[in-house]
Amino acid sequence: MTENSTGSGEPSRTLALLWGEPTEAPRRKGPARSVTVPQVVDAALLLADEQGLAAVTMRAVAEKVGVSAMSVYTYVPGKPELLDLMVDTCYFRMTRKPWGRLGWRKRLVAVADANRELLSGHPWLTEVAALSRPPLGPGVMAKYEHELAAFDDTGLSEVDIDAGLAYLLGFVQSHCRSAHDAARSTTDTAMSDAEWWGANQAVLARVFDAEAYPRAVRIGSAAGEAQGSAWAADHAWKFGLARTLDGLAALIGDDASA
Amino acid sequence: MTENSTGSGEPSRTLALLWGEPTEAPRRKGPARSVTVPQVVDAALLLADEQGLAAVTMRAVAEKVGVSAMSVYTYVPGKPELLDLMVDTCYFRMTRKPWGRLGWRKRLVAVADANRELLSGHPWLTEVAALSRPPLGPGVMAKYEHELAAFDDTGLSEVDIDAGLAYLLGFVQSHCRSAHDAARSTTDTAMSDAEWWGANQAVLARVFDAEAYPRAVRIGSAAGEAQGSAWAADHAWKFGLARTLDGLAALIGDDASA
DNA sequence: GCCGTACACCGTACAATGTACAACGTAAAT
DNA sequence: ATTTACGTTGTACATTGTACGGTGTACGGC
Known part of the structure; x- marks a missing residue:
């Protein structure tokens, strides 16, 4: 192992x-x-x-x-x-409502949200679930079928639908993995972000040439301060989801979104 | 542990x-x-x-x-x-050429390619490297600084630059992780894709209701046949990278690409 | 020159893990 | 009643990270 x-x-x-x-023979020895x-x-x-x-x-x-x-x-x-x-x-236990008359963009948002919710409830999934070659069980199949249906009216080719879905799910998994182990690193070290920064600041000040990394200092601290760490995950989510959908929209051709 | x-x-x-x-005192006891x-x-x-x-x-x-x-x-x-x-x-050992006069799109492609190359050469990085809160060493800092510079002329806000870079790197990491453990699952089981499919087909045929999953059967086999498994990774890469850049372009405003 | 002390090094040991193996027991089949 | 197939379990082993204590070495102060 x-x-x-x-x-x-x-x-x-x-x-x-x-x-x-x-094939279960109901009676055994x-x-x-x-x-x-x-x-x-x-x-x-x-x-x-x-x-x-x-x-x-x-x-x-x-x-x-x-x-x-x-x-x-x-x-x-x-x-x-x-x-x-x-x-x-x-x-298998994910809820799957039929898509009805929603446009593709709302459908894909729903797919992303459902997967985010799944991975929030079961964070260990991000450490285990392989995007490629998953176990071909009923849950995987039902999920795959349902999520493919979200691409029904996009006009994409079959190969592109498969790639597009994998791309969307890849974003969700990547985001949730980051969010999850960011949360864990503040939790199981019993050390808040502020404490962690304080403990490191002394060493960093001695060793760190701020002039060598102007952007890193500026942008890193801007990003760090702007985000109360809990809020950061939400921001990254909104940002990434918007980018992902825009990227797919460039391929699909945005006829009826909203 | x-x-x-x-x-x-x-x-x-x-x-x-x-x-x-x-702080290393050069002489010890x-x-x-x-x-x-x-x-x-x-x-x-x-x-x-x-x-x-x-x-x-x-x-x-x-x-x-x-x-x-x-x-x-x-x-x-x-x-x-x-x-x-x-x-x-x-x-730290990644090569970092100055960006010169390239447009942002080519720069971001270069960032993505460099990271893909890194993760191909060190596949274990996808299992270890955390996107969030990485070890603040000289390598991380140099890499961060250099990659932030790729966004210099995009006109994005500092927060958006940070988010955009994280988004791009998230795609690369997610892709390479999938590619890596797809490769590994064909390698270390000593079972080719064809063999694997053959071994499972008997059970699947008995248990599997093809009518229940029309899209999965159609699209899955289309995607499976179209891709010689080695080629699949390259296709997913091109697809995903194009989507990612298009998504960022929607935010940046595409003035001078190509 | 001598000695104490701080530190590098190492062997042993322990708890936790997945799982191979063989013994034991039970209930259907003959 | 005997055979046979199978569920259950205790023991055992290799592998892991690392805590602990012992041993030797070389420098600083006398």
Whole structure:
């Protein structure tokens, strides 16, 4: 195990798990299973949401569902597959309202907002979810289908729709990852931005040639002061989303926006 | 240790390390140090570049520089700080040509290309480098200053320049992260895209309702076939970069591009 | 010249992780 | 009643970051 990467292991076994094992012969030989796969996944999700991805250990999940550590392996082939299931489950539970008569721009804003909300509720997703080659479960498929539909009336080619959606989601994921670990660095060091700046200022003053970095000093402090750190994330969001939509508008041709 | 997060520990100590310890009294009491901090960092960089971030263990670094595992801690407070040093060193070594008379669009393309090249040469950077609150070392500062200068004649406000740069870099990082772990998933499973698809097709055919996901099937296979997987990354790059620049152009006002 | 002290270095040890392995028990199939 | 397949579990191992204490070295003050 090298990393928290998703999507390793025997693929067909993983797929069967993701889709709920439809080949399940209802009667088996041995003793009855004491829990279910969704219970295991839910336990892992609870741990990740409440205490972060690092708290998702096989032993912790096992204890949460009330079995021994090794029993988890009878439900799930290993930790990477468990992560796949967690991701797909999160995707599956997103609410998906039909698009109705909204223009493409409002649709894409809705896609972005929904993904931002998802990643705010499950920050660990930014550390785990791969944009490319995700686990092909029902959640991923439903999400993909629904978000593709947001591009229905844009007139883009199929390849461009795929690329455009990936681009939009890439922005959201990148933003949320930054916002998330900015929030975490102020949280789990128990050190406010002001304190951190104060602690470093002494060293910086001794070592730092302000004349060598005029723009960095000017713009960095301007950006730093203007943004109360909590507000900063919101500003970056509005800025980035507007840029992203304008960039796509240049490709689509803005007929009926607003 | 929870994660490969950068930037923990006593901040002033880290800063002094980053800036090469200018308070260094040249003569000390005990025996001479057998190696130097840059040697330690270079060893770690070599490991990361050649065998991935997971190969950067304190023991491996120690062996590479020829000391015992615990001796590394006399050069570096801990692993997070070592990662900070690695990141800052990579940034510091980027080539920075003065911008001359290029228009803003070409400048931003150059910024994006340079960062893409950086992240291609050091893929582990996408797993470690935080866009927000990076280690304030000389490399980070020089890079920041140089890239801010690319916005010099755009007429943007200071806050917008900062946001615009972050937006551009966010795209590059997001793209390279996807490209990198797409490449890795075809590499380290020893399974080509074709094999992977073949292995999954049987299960998917049994479980998958093609009528439920018309767009996903159509667009997904269109995008999949059109892209020979190696070509896909390049296409996504060109697409995304064009969108990003168009998005910024909508803010800047395109006077003299090309 | 001598010695105390500060510091570099190192071996050992510990807690946490994913998971391989084998023993044990249970319930359906024969 | 015996076989057989499978769920459950305890133990064990390799790997990680790093805390701790011991050992030796070289400089500063006498």
